[in-house]
Amino acid sequence: MKGLKLKTGALCLEFANTADWHGSAHPQEKLQTYRDLVLWAQRIRLLTEQDTEKLLAEAERHPIDAQTALERAIALREAIYRIFSAIAHHRPPKISDLALLNELLSRALAQLQLKPTPEGFGWAWVERAEALDWMLWPIVRSTADLLTSSDLSRVKECADDRGCGWLFVDMSKNRSRRWCDMESCGNVAKARRHYQRKRVKQAPR
Numbered sequence: 001m002k003g004l005k006l007k008t009g010a011l012c013l014e015f016a017n018t019a020d021w022h023g024s025a026h027p028q029e030k031l032q033t034y035r036d037l038v039l040w041a042q043r044i045r046l047l048t049e050q051d052t053e054k055l056l057a058e059a060e061r062h063p064i065d066a067q068t069a070l071e072r073a074i075a076l077r078e079a080i081y082r083i084f085s086a087i088a089h090h091r092p093p094k095i096s097d098l099a100l101l102n103e104l105l106s107r108a109l110a111q112l113q114l115k116p117t118p119e120g121f122g123w124a125w126v127e128r129a130e131a132l133d134w135m136l137w138p139i140v141r142s143t144a145d146l147l148t149s150s151d152l153s154r155v156k157e158c159a160d161d162r163g164c165g166w167l168f169v170d171m172s173k174n175r176s177r178r179w180c181d182m183e184s185c186g187n188v189a190k191a192r193r194h195y196q197r198k199r200v201k202q203a204p205r
């Protein structure tokens, strides 16, 4: 999809990173409510302001459906995290995670249609504002696209050993990116190396 604001190089990984410390025993949930999910999608420009308003109004009318949509979103996100984390560490993903993905994929792809564009034709999503989980469809498709693309071998998990768990596509020329962000985990690792070197230097003989 064009126009998305992504830090990770792929919509599905951006979604996987909506929990902090995913690689630790105590992940921090950033999507506490259905509203959090919708506002996240708006922030990365997956939803327009108009979509956002419509979905939030619909969620207010159908709170149970909104809760179900949030639970489906989290189940999908956890499957995406486990699949790409496994791949980043050269392990096969779990069959049950792939099964969930395939189930959602058949639902998502049924919502695609062809639309004329100035250059020819393009894929477009059927507009169904009443479906509270429709923002998951492009995420499911992005997961399938990344899994079948040559960029799959570039998927990495932040090398932070505290369990940051952030996933990204390493687009650096020599595939040398290790951290989610040099400003956070990269700096922590640098400071720690510096501290250890100093300790080695100063250690009494």
Ligand SMILES: [Zn+2]
Residues within 6 Å of the ligand: 158, 159, 160, 164, 165, 166, 179, 180, 181, 184, 185, 186
């Ligand atoms: Zn990190």
